[in-house]
Amino acid sequence: MSGHVFHPGHHELHGITVVLRTxxxxxxxxxxxxxxxxxxxxxxxxxxxxxxxxxxxxFLARTNKFGIRVDRPQATxxxxxxxxxxxxxxxxxxx
Amino acid sequence: xxxxxxxxxxxxxxxxxxxxxELKTVPEVDQALGDSKGTTLVFVNSVCGCAAGNARPAxxxxxxxxTLPQVTVTVFAGQDTEATSRARQYFSEYxxxxxxxxxxxxxxxxxxxxxxxxEGRSPQAVAADLVAAFDRFCGESVQAGTQP
Numbered sequence: 001m002s003g004h005v006f007h008p009g010h011h012e013l014h015g016i017t018v019v020l021r022t023x024x025x026x027x028x029x030x031x032x033x034x035x036x037x038x039x040x041x042x043x044x045x046x047x048x049x050x051x052x053x054x055x056x057x058x059f060l061a062r063t064n065k066f067g068i069r070v071d072r073p074q075a076t077x078x079x080x081x082x083x084x085x086x087x088x089x090x091x092x093x094x095x
Numbered sequence: 096x097x098x099x100x101x102x103x104x105x106x107x108x109x110x111x112x113x114x115x116x117e118l119k120t121v122p123e124v125d126q127a128l129g130d131s132k133g134t135t136l137v138f139v140n141s142v143c144g145c146a147a148g149n150a151r152p153a154x155x156x157x158x159x160x161x162t163l164p165q166v167t168v169t170v171f172a173g174q175d176t177e178a179t180s181r182a183r184q185y186f187s188e189y190x191x192x193x194x195x196x197x198x199x200x201x202x203x204x205x206x207x208x209x210x211x212x213x214e215g216r217s218p219q220a221v222a223a224d225l226v227a228a229f230d231r232f233c234g235e236s237v238q239a240g241t242q243p
Contacts, residue, residue: 015145017211067190067209088211094220 011035017068017088018042019060022081027056029063029088030075038076040085044068045075064092097174098142107171109151110140113158116168124181127168131202134233136164136225137182140171141193146213150194153213153221160226162234164198198228205232 013032020028020040030045046068053059063069097103111117115138118124128135138154141147158167170179172193179193185204186197192210199205206228213221 015143016214064209064211065207066188067192067207068211069190087215089215092212094212094216 013085013087019084019086019088019091020077021083021085022077023083024081026081027059028075028077029060029068030070032085033074035079037079039078040082041074041076043074044070045072047071047075060088060091064088097176100174103142103171103174106140106142106147106151110138110154110169113155114167115154115158116166118168118170118178118182119175121177121181124170124178124185127166128182128185128199128202131166131199133165133201135166135168135199137185137197137199138167138169139179139182139191139193139195139197140169141210142173143193146210147194149216149218149221150196150213152218153225154196156218156222157225157229160229162226162229164229164233196225198232200232 011032011034014034016032017029018032020030020042022028027048028042028045029048030042033041033043035041046063048056048059053062107117116127118127128137138150141150170182172179172191183191185199185202186207189197189204189207189209194213195210196206196208197204198207208221208224212224
């Protein structure tokens with residue numbers, strides 16, 4: 001059963017916790033679900049908020065250590081707004 | 096909604112076969128984690144193949160190390176929801192994710208492996224993280240503090 005995947009046929013990032021940066025400087029962390037014409041769909045999303053989270057590096061470091069403080073159960077980000085998508089484990093230097 | 100138990104049973108058995116005690120009820124969790132002394136590893140098992148498929152072999156590999164937590168237990172997220180929720184109360188400063196690992200010492204969480212620390216990494220890499228934590232927090236002369 002090890003390595004068994006329940007989600008064949010999905011995008012390679014499906015189920016992976018990612019950091020999505022937008023062209024208007026938002027930063028979202030959550031599980032990548034899918035992408036289509038409607039945009040990138042994420043689940044269990046935490047959005048960077050400067051007043052609450054300090055700087056982006058502080059936000060990402062806290063998220064890496066303590067986990068994702070979910071603000072929204074899901075979010076769909078317009079494809080035109082997506083600047084980058086990176087696995088959180090890469091951001092944290094785990095891989 | 097929980098998965099069909101017939102699908103989940105092999106995943107439970109995979110962990111139980113490592114000698115890990117499965118906790119399926121709130122009283123079982125409280126008995127294992129309440130007023131605990133020493134070191135306890137809690138594995139939050141999960142159906143998700145994206146990460147749990149690496150987490151279970153990582154646990155198996157890590158449990159072969161010579162320095163181990165005194166107790167290792169498991170709960171199954173999404174299946175035994177009340178037991179899992181109760182277990183998470185013992186490391187509530189950390190956000191829930193599954194699969195995940197929490198290492199407790201004298202009832203306090205000292206090391207956490209979140210789901211995102213498992214995704215996309217090899218079981219060997221995750222096991223290495225666990226082993227390093229075992230050496231740091233479960234040895235005879237354990238170090239103070241928690242993970243950075």
